[in-house]
Every structure is written in structure tokens, then in C-alpha cells.
Amino acid sequence: MQAGDNNVKSYPRISAKKLRGLCRTGEFSGPTSGLASGHVQANLMIVPREYAFDFLLFCQRNPKPCPLVEVLEAGLFEAQCAPGSDIRTDLGAYRIYEHGQLKKEVSDIRHIWDTCGPDGLVSFLLGCSFSFETALVEAGIPLRHIQQKKNVAMYRTSIPCVPAGRFSGNMVVSMRPVKSRDIARAVEVSARYPRVHGAPVHIGNPAALGIRDLALPDYGDAVDIAEDELPVFWACGVTPQYVAELSKLPFCISHAPGKMFVTDLLTDDMCN
């Protein structure tokens, strides 16, 4: 927990708007998992306007890893899914990349907006698995990384995304161990949420995805898999960030891992 986050126990019940306000004033800058419960949280990716068509096309061609929650018009920073928001200040932290390299992490990107001109940047909000995880837990399917207060385990796979313009790369997946008896139910429940990754992309065989060792995730934390469980893989919202890195854009910005944009949308309303 960061300084100023000592009130975090009361945050599951906090409104999305209030949580965004605490990020804006710097009173909160921690991970958002489990906070403002019931609200859709989103990955953020900001690209220069000249790459926005290619990036939008990439998302359109790869809806499972890149489900669009909202795309803001060039230059805008108030999301329609969160009236009164400012995506330049309302996240806990931002990562700035140059030519595919992480340059720095900052808590406010208003100065960059000023530098890039009134319509220089386009912001993409992409669905995040936090939403369907709540639905899984409510359906009686326990999730080990939540029980153990870890970040979910994520892996780069050998599954190519459909390329678009200068964007290409393989899919990143998240993995959750699920008891064999619960797997069909986990598929059914997550399939109801196509705007937050939907049904799993693969069940049971990491090697088929080019994953050599589940104990060595590329992002997040490893968790054990019990005898009566299989690893279940979902398309992951880290994919667009990974692909943006690979594409060596001169410049792009994303949220810092786990510190998502919290929208006013209700997860229940995202359900098919």
C-alpha cells in the first residue's frame, strides 16, 4: 500500500467517481482490484493520432484480447463512461514508453497533453478481467490469486494476433487454475462478458500455447495448480500494451499494471 492509502479498507464500497477523485488529488495511487466493486475497470492505452487508425483496427480485428470499452475522440480526456473524469489524472499511475522502451512512471500526464497539441493523442479504454473475475467468484468458483492477494499470472503465447498496420505480435493470456468440475461453469459465466475478454481461449495444455513453464509467468505472480485443477487461459488486456511495445511506436502511454481506470459502467450491464 502507498502512502495515503490507509483508508483502503473502506474502498470496496467507494463510488467510482470518488475513487477517481482520490487518484486525481494523489490521495490514492494503489492497485484498483476489488475497489469500487461492481464497476467496470479498464486498461488504458494512449497513442499519437497518426497511429490511432491502425491501433483501432488492431483492436477491431482482435476483440478477445482487445475488447473496446470506449475510444475517446482525438484530444479528448473526459470519458463518456465516466462523466466528469479526466483520464490524464484519474489513474493511480501511468507508464510512458518511447520506441518500445519503458521510460518512466508518472502520476499525471497533463503536461504531455499540452506538448502534443489539442488533438495529438487518442485514448483507448479496453476491458479488463477484474470484471468477469467478480462474476466467477459470485458463481462459486474461487480464484487462487485473489485468495492469495497476488496479481494474476500472465504469459506471452505463440498465438499470433491478426496484425493491423504497424501493430503485430502474439497474444498474452492470463491463467487461473479451475477445478475440473467447475470448468464448464467458468466458461459459461465468462462467456457472458465478451466486452471483458469473454470465454477462455484455451483449457488445459500450456504447451499448445507455447508456454514452457507455468511457474515462470511473463507478468504477474505464479500460483500453484492442485491435483484436481486444470489451468484455464483467457485472452489478456496486456496484449495491446505488449503489441504496442513490439511495434516500437515513437511514443505511447499506458496505465501502470493493476492501476486501472475505474468507469461508472456496471459490470452487470456488460453482460450479454
Add this chain to the structure above:
Amino acid sequence: MQAGDNNVKSYPRISAKKLRGLCRTGEFSGPTSGLASGHVQANLMIVPREYAFDFLLFCQRNPKPCPLVEVLEAGLFEAQCAPGSDIRTDLGAYRIYEHGQLKKEVSDIRHIWDTCGPDGLVSFLLGCSFSFETALVEAGIPLRHIQQKKNVAMYRTSIPCVPAGRFSGNMVVSMRPVKSRDIARAVEVSARYPRVHGAPVHIGNPAALGIRDLALPDYGDAVDIAEDELPVFWACGVTPQYVAELSKLPFCISHAPGKMFVTDLLTDDMCN
């Protein structure tokens, strides 16, 4: 029927590839409804690269009237949904608009491609109701405009689309009279095809859509509505063309009405 179309009786069974070839050589230039049966047909919209992001965003925000079948990379003219195709020659006719005005109808747009440079134009293929109409007929729901060999009746409504960049305007809908006893079934069947407009947007009350007189469609041909029928309205692929016209783009190209791009995709594969 146009000159050279006298073989049209055999066209329901023609392959999509062969039909595109006949368009390319000028041997066929008629409406494509009912031809190469079972294959997805698409609306075509071509915009200059600088408007492509806004137009893609418009489609993404309005998926019912603008369901994307494929977006080609800037400058490309072979659709992935139709290997070997050339979208510059493989449609019966094209309409060229300048500043929102129809300027001319041509059968080949290769010369425009040459003028606009190697990546000057972006082509959008959008779902077309011909696909779900086949499914409705197969489900035992007769469609009067097909029985009467008319074009479907289409109306501009008072329902605003979600704007994007310079694109804004109201939705265009198509109307089909359906017997009251068949309406629920018509909803179920068309809902299975979200990539070709999906379920109806409205049933029964034209005035609620701002339509004053069903006998005076804005596009296509009027049909009678019988005592035991209600008018059923679906979002229509003419919407993006209408919106592009309203937006007064310096320049854009669409297919000529009823003369669609015939893909190799099977309608059955578009089913949810």
C-alpha cells in the same frame, strides 16, 4: 437486367469468386440479391486515409447499422474475406461522392486508386441484410419485397447515431412487414446474426422513429402491410453512406445500391 446478364438464372449457384470475376470483366453488373446464395454480401465504403480513424470509430460506436465485416489496410484492395479479389473492379458499379454530392457512377475505380497514392484510401466492408433475409426465409418467414422482386423499403429515422469525429447523423432502417405470429421468431433468427445488423431496432410504431408515411420510403420500394402484419425495422447498412454524405467528406466512394461486394464468407459462419 443489364446487357450481358442473360445468364443470371444460373447465378444463384455460381461461386462468389466467379461472380466477382464476371463483375471484373464487365460481363455482369446487376443487383446481387439472391446470387451466389449462402455467401455474405457486403456494403462498401471507401474514404481517404485521413478520415479512416473517425469512420472506423463511427462504425465501432454504431455496430447495429455499421457491422464491420472487414476493414482493409490503407491502400490495399484485396479483401481477406475474398482471396484473389480486387475491390476496385469486383462490384457491379460504384458511386463517387464529392462534398456530399453524388458525382458519378462508374464500373471500375482503379484510376482513382492511382490518383490517391499507394496508401491514400481505406476500404470498409459492412454487413448487409441480404444475409439474415435468407435465414428468415429459411425459417418460414416470407419477405414481401423478395416475393415482389422489389428493393427493400428504407427510411431515414429520428434516431441519432453516436457521433465520431466529423461523422454524425441519424440511423437509416429497413422495414419488412411480418405477421404478428412470426415476429418473435423473426427477432430470434435475425438476432443470431449480429455481424449483419442483428435483431430489429424497433417493432410496430413508425411514428416513434420519426417515419411519417411508410408508403414513402427514402430509399428502395414501398410494400403493402397486411391486416395481420406489423412493420418490423432493422438497422440498415445505408446508414454509413448517408452519414458520410451528411459529413460532406471532400471525397468518398460506395457501392451502387443493391450491387454489393460478394465475399467468400458463408452466412452460416456469421451465426452466433
